[in-house]
Amino acid sequence: MEIYVRFCPIQNRIKPYLVILNRNWNNNYGRSRLVGKIKESYSGNIEICKATSVSENFLGKRLFDIFIASFGVITFFCVFVLFFPIYMLGENKGHPLYKQKRIGKDGKYFYIYKFRSMIKHADEKLKNNPELYQKYIDNNYKLEPSEDPRITNFGKFIRRTSLDEIPQFINVLRGEMSIVGPRPIVEEELKEYGELKETFLQMKPGITGVWQVNGRSNVGYPERCELELSYLSKRGLIFDSWVVLVTIYHVFQKRGAF
DSSP, rough: OEEEEEEEEEEEOOOOOOEOOOOOOOHHHHHHHHHHHHHOOOOSSSOOEEETTTTTTHHHHHHOOOOHHHHHHHHHHHHHHGGGGGGGGGGEEEEOOEEEEEEEEEEGGGEEEOOOOOTTTHHHHHHHHHHOOOHHHHHTTOOOOTOTBBBBBBHHHHHTTTTTGTTHHHHHHTTTOEEEEEEEEEEGGGGGGGGGHHHHHHHHHHEEEETTGGGGGGGGHHHHHHHHHHHHHSSSSHHHHHHHHHHHHHHHTTOSOO
């Protein structure tokens, strides 16, 4: 049996939790002894999170994804028509869509789609500037829009309003992503999860998730890891519905988006 114990600060609180990677471990006596053993060295509250199988409730979650993504794809085509003339002019000139390789469930790679918010060949431009690229890594793989030479003025607008994320409904219909789940990451970010990277890869990436509704870009690593991994024990249609509603509220408030 593999057991990971994580004690971590989240939003100025200490929220300890235990992830048990054995979904059939129902021995209450064994659980009590384990908690007692932990409390010998830790006096705070102990929360036990039993990791459920990814296949559990798969059908309900997939139907939930397809239902929402179907409306999302209709929205995507409408927005695409509106944006298309913008991508024929000036610094925005080029293909409206941007794709980037991300890591999905079980470590499988896929291309995530977004409305392009950057100039063409943006990734190459960033990597050709070693000092700026290092700052990008040190800042949790983000740069402030004011110092990021890759982002266009139009790109700043669609990022601020989260309109750049709309094409990801295509990824959901294709089964590469879910509506709710941990955000898909680039290969360099996987090391942030350390020994828990296999646990992280059990989950299908989502358009939104626990990290998105708890600060998003305002919350960096390692706190982000803890938020993303917590979804493993919370997932379900009720929780997913709550996350979607909170996400919509945050989008209108423009919280954590840049």
